[in-house]
Amino acid sequence: MTTTPRYRCPVDSETVAVDASAPWCCPRCGGPWDLEWATAPVPLNSLRTRVNSLWRYEEALPLSAPTVSLGEGRTPLVALTATVSAKLDFLMPTLSFKDRGAVMLAELARRLAPRRVIADSSGNAGTAVAAYCARAGLPCSVYVPGATSPKKIEQIRAHGADLELVEGDREATARAARKAADRPGVFYASHVHNPYFLHGTKTYVYELWEEHGGSLPEVIVVPVGNGTLLLGASLAIEELYAHGLIPERPALYAVQAAAVSPLAAAFHAGAADLLPETPTAPTLAEGIAIPRPPRARQILAAVRASGGSFLTVTEDEIREAQRDLAARGLFVESTGVACWAAVRAGALGDRTAVVPLCGAGAKTGMAR
Template sequence: MTSYHCPDCGTGSPVETALWCCPACRGPWDLDFTAAPVDLNSLPGRVNSLWRYEEALPLPTPAATSLGEGRTPLVPLTTTVSAKLDFLMPTLSFKDRGAVMLAELARGLSPRRVIADSSGNAGTAVAAYCARAGLDCTVYVPEATSAKKVEQIRAHGAHLELVPGDREDTATAARAAADTPGTFYASHVYNPYFLHGTKTYVYELWEELGGRLPEAIVVPVGNGTLLLGASIALSELHTHGLITERPALIAVQAEAVSPLAAAFHAGAEELLDESVESGPTLAEGIAIPRPPRARQILRAVRESGGTFLTVTEDQIRAAQLDLAARGLFVESTGVACWAAVGGWRDRTAVVPLCGAGLKTGLAPGQSVQ
C-alpha cells in the first residue's frame, strides 16, 4: 500500500495504521500515489467495472470487492450538453465509485467494524459494499434522512444510527466513534481512496468519447468528492499526454446552502470567516455548510478555469420534472447540474445524474399532469 499525507501541515502516516485523519491538525488525508498511464487501446475486453482502469487505481487488481460498478451510459440532452447516468449504479448513486474503493481497502486491513456517515447515498453505498466484502458496518445518518434510503441501508445488513440534528451533527457523531480501536472510518470526505474511485467518472468519459473530453465538466458540490476526483483524473490524463487541454470544472451548489460559491466569488482561498446563511434545500446531498476540503475544492475550480453556479429551489423542481419528461427520473440533488446549465449552447458539457428518483420521490410541491 501507499501512504497518507496531510496537505495542510505535511504530516504523513502509513495507510495500514487506519488513522482516519491527520493526527496533528485533524484535517483530511491526501494520498501519496502516482498513477500510471492508461492505454486507451487496451481497454476493450477488460473487466466491465471501474477496476478496468487498474493502472490508475491505488489498490491491487483484480479486486475481490465489486458489484460491477461504473461504465454508466452517456446520453445527449441537447446539442451541447450530455448526461452521464450514474444513478444506474448498483446502489443507484455515483457514491458506489468511491465506496467500492473504501470497502476493498478495509477488507485488506480487516477491522472489527466499519463506520460511515452520510446524508443517505454514501451510507447506502458503503453498507452495500461492506456486505459484499463481508465486513461489519455501522452507518450514521441524520434522523430526517429519506425513508427509502434508510430502508436501503438496513436491507444491506448495516447497523443504523439515526442522529438528531443536521448533517454536521451526524458527521460529529461518526468522527467520535471513528477513534474507537479496531474501527475503520469509511469516510467519503476524509479518506482519499474515495476520491480515487470517483475519478473514474472522468476516465469513463475519456474512454467513451474516444480519448477526448468535453469543454466543461459540471458537478454538484457539497463535500466535493466528485469534483476533487475529477480534478485528480484531469491532472493524471494531462500529465500522461492523454489529453491536451483540461476541461473547465463547473461547480454547482444550491443557493440555500452555498458556502463554497460565496467564497469563490469573493476571491477567497477558503471559506469566509463570517457565517454564510443556510436554509433548507431540496438538494440535501450537497447541503454541507463547512466542507473539510473547502480549500482544495476552491483551488481545483480556479486552476481549471471554471466557476461556481447556484440554483434556486424552483429551478431544482423544474429541472426534476424536465428530466422526468425526457425519461430520466432523478432525485432532487442529482438534478442540480441540469438546473444550472440546461440552456447552455456555447460549449460542450457533461452533467452527472447522480441519484435515482426512487430514493426520494418527487420534490415537495411538484405536480404531474
C-alpha cells in the same frame, strides 16, 4: 511520488502508512488525507478487452484485483442537447455515483480487517458503504441525520448495516461518527477524509475520456457538497494531462443549491477558504447541503485552476429540472438534478459539457 500509497496531509505534509493503525485524519491538524502515490498511463487502445467496470483503469487505481466489486462503473452517456450530455450514474448498483468511491473503501477495509466499519452520510454514501461492506462480509454502522429520506434509510437497513439516526444536521452526524471512529479496531470509511474514495470517483472522468475516444468535453459540471466527485474529477484530469493523454484541461463548473452555498459564496468573494459565516436554509438537494466542507480549500483551488466557476440553483429550478428530466425518461433524485438545473437554460453557451445524474428518483420521490 511512490508506487506504494501513503496517506499525506495537504496542509502540513505529514505522511503515514496505509495500514490498520493509520489514524483517519492528520494527527497534527485534524484535516483529511490525500494519497501520495504515482499512477501510470492508462492505455486507451487496450481497454476494449478489459473487465467491464471501473476496475478496467487499473493503472490509475491504488487497489487492484477486488473481491467486493458489484460491477460498478461504465454508466451510459446520453445527449440532452446538441452540446450537453448526461452521464447516468444513478444506474449504479446502489443507484448513486457514490458506489465509485465506496467500493474502494470497502476493498481497503477488507484488506485491513477491522472489527467494524463506520460511515456517516446524508444517505447515498452510507447506502453505498453498507452495500459494499455486505458484499465484503464486514460489520458496518452508518450514521445519518434523522431527517434523511425514508427510502435511503430503508436501503441502508436492507443491506444489514446498523443504522444510527442522529438528531441534528449533517455536521452533527459527522461529529457523532468521528467520535465512534476513534475507538480501537474501527475503520472510518469516510468519503470526505479518506482519499481512496476520491480515487474511486475519479473513474467518472476516465470513463468520459474513454467514451470520447481519448478526449474530454470543454466543461465538466459537477454538484458539490463535500466535493468528492469534483475532487476525483480534478485528480483524473491532472493525471490524464500529466501522462499526455489529453491536450488540455477542461473547465470544472461546480453547482450548489442557493440555499446552502458556502463554497459558491467564498469563490465569488475571491476567498481561498470558507467565509466565517454563510446563511443557510432548507433545500431539496439534501445530498449537497454541507455548510462547512472539510476540503473547502482544495475544492476552491481546483475550480480556479481549471478556469471554471460556481453556479447556484434555486429550489424552483431544482423542481423544474427534475420534472424536465422525468419528461425525458430520466427519473433522478432532487440532488442529482442540480447540474441540469444550472445549465439547461444555456449558462455554458455553446461549449460542450457533461452533467452527472447522480442519484435515482426512487430514493426521494418527486420534489414538492
